[in-house]
Amino acid sequence: MKAIYELIYKDKNSNARYGKIHTNYGIYETPMFMPVGTLATVKTLTPEELKEIGCGIILANTYHLWLRPGEDIIAKAGGLHKFMNYDGPILTDSGGFQVFSLAKLKDISEEGVKFKSHLDGSELFLTPELSIQIQNKLDSDIAMSFDECPPYPVTYEYMKNSVERTLRWAKRGKDVHTNEKQALFGIVQGGEFEDLRRWSALETVKLDFDGYAIGGTSVGEDKETMYKMIEYSTSYLPEDKVRYLMGVGDPIDIIEAVIRGVDIFDCVLPTRLARHGNALTTYGKMNIKNAQYKEDFKPIDENCDCYTCKHYTRAYIRHLITCDESLGGRLLSIHNIHFLVKLTEDLRSAIKEDKVIEYREKFLKNYQNKE
C-alpha cells in the first residue's frame, strides 16, 4: 500500500490541518514528527524505545546506506525493516541533500551529480534513477525524489535553473519507480522566490506524486524568510496529499509550519542536541552542561512524562554528559524526541478545537521565559 493521506479537519483560524497517513505499517495521525535514523539507526535508540516514545515514521538515508553497507546487503537482509528490526514505516531521503551538504561536489550536470565520497574520497556519480533504484532495494515505505538543495542565498537565475532541473529529475525518478508498495514524494524547491516556489509546486504536482515535500529551507535564511518559503509552497499544494517540511525540527518552526499547512517533519535536531548536552523543554532550550545544574535534582522538564524525566535528574544527566558517557546522550535523545512527538500531539488536539493560534501564544510565552 502506498502512503495515503486523509485530511480530517482544518483549523478555522489558520491553515493547520489534522489528518491521518495510511502506511504499510499502520495509520498515523498528523501533524507528526519523524526522527532521523540516517544509518538505519536513530542514534543510540532501539526500535522498542522509539515505539515507547510514540514515534511513527522514521527516516533513513539513501546516500549513507548506499555507501555503507550497500543496498544489496540490505536487500539480502530482507529490506530495511528487517535489517534494522523496525516494524514501523520508514521514509528514505534520496541522498540529494547529502550530495550537496557533505560530499565534495565535483560537478552537477543534467545527468546527475558527480562528487567525492566523504568516507574515502572515491569519485561517485548519483543520478535520479539510481537514487530511486537504491530506495527500491532498501524497500522503504516512502521514497523521496532526488533533488538539488541549493545553498542560501543564490541568484534568481541559479535558482530558476536548479528548480527546473530538479523537476526534470523528479520526472526521471518517477519513471523508473516500480515498487508498488512504496510511495514516492516530490520535492518543492525555489528558495525565497515566490514565483519559483509556485512554479515548482504546480509543476511537481502535475507529475502526481503520493505526497509533497518542501525542501531548501533552514539553509541559513532568517526565520521570516523561511516561513514565507513554506507559505509560498503549501499554498500551491493539493489538500488531499500530505505535506512534508524537510529538515525542520525547531519547536517554534514546527508550530509556525503547522499553522501554514505542513503535516510532517523530520529533523536531526533532537538527537544532535541530545548528544551535545542540550534538552528541549517547555521553558526553552536547556544546556545541561551549565554549572547551575550541578546540584539540581529535578527532572529535565517537570512538565514531561517521558522515561528520562520519570527516572533521572538534571544533575545525573549533567554528570553523564560531562564525563562523555553515552547514556547521557541516550537519555536526552529519548527526552528530546518525546518532546517533539508530544508537541505535534498537542498541535493535533489544538487543531481539532480550532485553537492552534492560541496554542502558539501559550507555547511561546513559556518557551521564551526560561527557567
Added chain:
RNA sequence: GCGAAUAUGGUGAAGUGGUUAACACAUCGGAUUGUGGCUCCGACAUGCGUGGGUUCGACUCCCACUAUUCGCC
C-alpha cells in the same frame, strides 16, 4: 648534614633581556534544523616560588631564602 636539579594559570607544559606569556587538557559560556564527525566557536595567568640586586627595562642575568625531587653521608 652535604651535593645537584627544578620552581610559569586548576593540571601538563612552551618560552624570550624589551609591545597582548605559546599550546593542550580541565573549567565556564555559546552554536547545532532532509546527521561523516565523541563536532564547531568563544572566554580563561595584571603575572612566571619568596625577598633583594644588576639594568633604561627581567618572567628571562646575579645573590639569599623557601619548597620539591634525586644522589651521598
